[in-house]
Amino acid sequence: MQLVTVEGVRKDYTLGKTTIHALRGVDFSVETGEFLSIVGPSGCGKTTLLNLIGCIDTPTAGRITFEGTDVAGLNDNEEADMRLHKIGFIFQSFNLIPVLTVTENVEFPMILTGTPKEQRRHRAEELLEAVELSEYASHKPDELSGGQRQRVAIARALVHNPRLVIADEPTANLDSETSRTVMSIMQRLNEREKVTFIFSTHNPLVIEYAHRIIELQDGLIRKVREGERV
């Protein structure tokens, strides 16, 4: 079943008098439960593509659907609701809220959805256990290592049971060992929670975890291939 479809998507940015064509017409679809990797050199349009799929940016042309809904037709609030209920984000720089504890960071999306405290606390504990950070529940992000922070971010991305998790270079700031750990956790959660993952990366070590790999170059899909996991 197709979760996301991307049809003829173009994205242009204007920088002063220069127009940058970040995406020049991209077509592909993502199946439910897939563990999809988007790879390519810097500036090829990976982040732009993820932002468009994640409803935090809008395409210049083309169409993106999420569970059959054209995301271009959504207003600000509807986009926010879509992100809140159906999409989880994992950022390269972790992007945790520094003043909140690990548990509160994980709970944050559920707070926005108005989930009762007991329920969200239970879910946060469950995910912290899954990412092996239960003992750090009351720590602040700046008391954790990079790998630990990214695991908190993974827990946060999954806490509200999204249909899709978008991870933009999740291992870019991590060493190889930690990268493996993080990817293993993501893979495990993909299987356990039946959540679709789309992640961008440069890291060949990370690519081996993907079901399918889309290679981008200069804003176009150069190649689509199956991953080693398949």
Added chain:
Amino acid sequence: MIFLKIALLNLTSHYKRTILIIFAVMISVFMLESISGMMEGLRHSFFQSLMQESGHIQIHEKGWEDRMEQLTLDYRIEQPDRLISYLTRTYDEIVRAEKLLSFGALLIHGEKNLAIMGQGVEPDTAFFGSVREGIVEGEFFSAAETAGGSETSSRTDEKIHGAVLSRRICDLLDLSLGDGVVALVEDSEGSPYYLEYPVTGIFESGSKETDEQIFFLTHANAQELLYLPDETTEIRITLTDRENAEAIAADIEESLAARSGMQGRTGSPADGQRSGGAYEVATWQELNGSFILFIEMFDVIMLIINVFIIIVAATVITNAILMNVFERVREYGTMRAIGMKKRQMFWLVMMEGGAQGTIGSIIGMAMAIPLVIYLQIHGFSWGALSEVMTGSSIYYFRFSPVHAAINFASGILIALAGSLYAARVNTRMDVVETLRFN
């Protein structure tokens, strides 16, 4: 609740900027409350002094306002007691109506003399509070004293009571309590006349002008000295509410005119009529026009200062909050990427500003209120300016709970106004833009 927690925790995590914002709010609230206390004190002192100096309504004989000589006895009200009785019977709003007799005199003691203004007052006068309360030796025409004077005058057989003088005049004339002082006047018939009075009261009013220019006799003694049996120069009225002075004065005019068959702002009551006599009824606004204008001008100046304080504070606060927000753009972007709505983001920023405004206002008030209350009790001197403004060399502040509440709210509103701009800037940024922000 989590938003409030984030807002409060953000305050501590960016404590330097928080301190700056709280300090700006605190200073502005402190200034606003201090100025407000000063203005309230000024108004209160002014109106209290006004009531003491002029009452709310004065009645004189027609022509008094345009008199050439300040202390002339040419304008007189006959049978003032009957007129007062009529007025107090007719108008419930009149709290007090008194006759006063102002005259020029030469006070003599031994080789020394002093030209001065004499004031004949009822022994239990409600006016001249600063003198009555400023008695440092003796008494201000006590009931015992007025019940029986020591001697009688040769002219009217009126008992001679004492004279009440300021410490300053006593020093100038080498007088002590109990000494005799001669008051020489030109009486109502133009003849020189004098009587000797024992000094029965010495005062320090706090006003240099009052201390150097006025001495007091009982009204009856002043009538006798000036040979004005059953006459006075002024009837002074205090009302329940000074704001009604204009309407009541107009009514009194009409009433007096009707009683004498005359129209307009002058009249001659049947009971108190004297030959060719008519009356001028003046309100405190008319009697103190220039002072009221001064107060209004002072109000405008203070308003300008307040606006200036608010603008400066709002600018500093807006700037600091904006920097605070820009430092955390990525954090805000993350929250929005996760699903926080613009409205929630807006209130998060506003909540931080509100918290800073509340803390700053509480500290500002905690500093300003004790100061205002201290200066309300002890006052301070602005020298000549205090005297011009309040009739006293000591200037007293006044605490007003209503103004305190307004100033407290102003501090919060200043911070919220600063946050409003920052919140709008923040929510107008695209999520993608905020996530890229460095």
